[in-house]
């Protein structure tokens with residue numbers, strides 16, 4: 001018997017809230033991005049009527065949504081959340097950018113913006129870290145756009161800024177924010193990502209894309225194969241989610257990219273919510289050694305003094321469930337989520353698991369979207385935008401959706417499978433409670449044997465600065481080794497003690513309360529129907545065809 005009862009946290013009260021400030025809905029995906037990526041160039045050439053009308057209609061709808069949120073939150077007010085009292089209007093930026101920021105309804109800077117925009121505008125190399133949803137995108141985009149504006153970049157100068165993102169969806173989203181910021185600028189903007197026709201992208205690159213958002217593999221492809229891709233005048237390289245991009249599977253590509261990119265006169269910028277030692281190692285390679293470095297290197301660690309790596313508005317909880325009941329709990333949770341019209345993201349550990357659960361849930365009328373790496377790019381993009389726009393709904397996903405995605409008004413993050421690493425936990429739960437005064441809840445499903453993971457999460461997430469040295473799996477193994485000498489009973493006793501404090505430090509202000517009572521409701525139902533616990537049909541693991549009648553001549557072979 002394990003020490004914690006099967007129970008789930010009480011889903012939020014049914015009244016539907018919209019909690020993000022107006023400004024926080026910065027990236028309205030007006031529509032799915034068109035195959036032509038050179039946005040600025042495309043805008044200046046004019047659009048056809050139908051697209052224009054559709055866009056106008058979508059914009060109108062977005063504006064209505066935004067203004068509804070504004071009314072709830074109090075327009076232009078500095079909230080008690082992540083905003084500072086510094087104003088965008090006081091920044092030494094061009095009127096073009098200032099007007100765009102005003103259109104986007106941003107007035108006050110967040111802390112990461114207030115601390116990183118000034119050194120970036122001075123041309124320093126910057127390595128910055130701040131919690132999820134704290135406004136890092138604007139922090140690196142504003143100075144980069146200003147830089148090209150000051151240098152009067154035009155398409156014939158080629159690419160002056162490259163923004164690298166680890167996933168295609170994040171690249172599209174970053175491109176959309178840049179598009180809003182650059183709406184009054186003459187500089188051109190585009191993106192190149194995997195899963196899309198290389199030739200079409202090459203044609204756009206040939207026209208000259210000043211601000212290019214890219215995923216690493218596709219950028220390297222173009223650097224090696226697209227002769228017309230001009231990047232000799234590169235002035236600024238930005239790596240978003242730097243710790244992810246500098247991880248093993250991107251490392252080789254990044255080394256090659258660094259070899260090909262011009263070093264002279266290039267500003268380099270690394271941003272992430274989770275800095276790792278790896279980033280620090282790689283930073284040496286990126287920025288060059290102290291002697292070689294041409295620029296000042298500024299480190300901005302907004303939350304270094306904080307004891308928690310997750311945001312204030314996030315409620316976190318866990319639920320210990322034996323494996324045979326996990327799906328039932330998920331089903332009960334999602335059914336409730338659907339009836340209360342909430343927006344939920346459920347994380348799984350593999351593409352196959354997402355596929356399987358999406359098929360199963362849709363089959364039993366729990367409608368849900370799914371995103372994973374095995375989908376075709378156009379399916380991924382269209383699902384991302386549908387869920388982005390949806391007022392409520394369910395998205396099943398792998399870690400492909402864990403980083404950077406700014407999906408409005410997500411109420412719940414469910415981790416059906418626990419994350420492999422602590423930083424994945426931070427990024428997954430960071431898809432809710434974003435922006436100023438953002439609120440949301442995250443629940444982690446654990447098997448009884450996975451309880452130890454909590455202790456590790458507590459050490460890494462709640463305890464002090466977040467620097468990840470080893471994966472959760474390794475830590476888990478060493479934890480088990482450390483307890484090898486104890487008997488099972490002792491271990492549970494230790495855990496129970498530990499878990500009380502873990503639960504408290506995880507901000508479980510509302511510990512899981514709602515007992516789903518799955519067993520008893522099922523048995524009530526059975527009693528009502530007077531069915532004898534499933535034995536009457538005789539179906540079981542050793543008898544898949546059920547009870548034999550007297551005239552049944554089937555023969556069963558057992559292996």
Ligand SMILES: Nc1ncnc2c1ncn2[C@@H]1O[C@H](COP(=O)(O)OP(=O)(O)OP(=O)(O)O)[C@@H](O)[C@H]1O
Nearest residue numbers: 023024026108132133134135136137273404406435
């Ligand atoms: N100055 C601001 N005022 C109000 N809202 C803001 C401001 N800056 C950004 N936001 C909002 O905050 C939300 C999160 O911003 P952003 O996506 O840049 O976060 P992030 O720090 O990059 O998160 P992650 O680490 O998950 O990538 C967005 O919805 C954005 O519109």
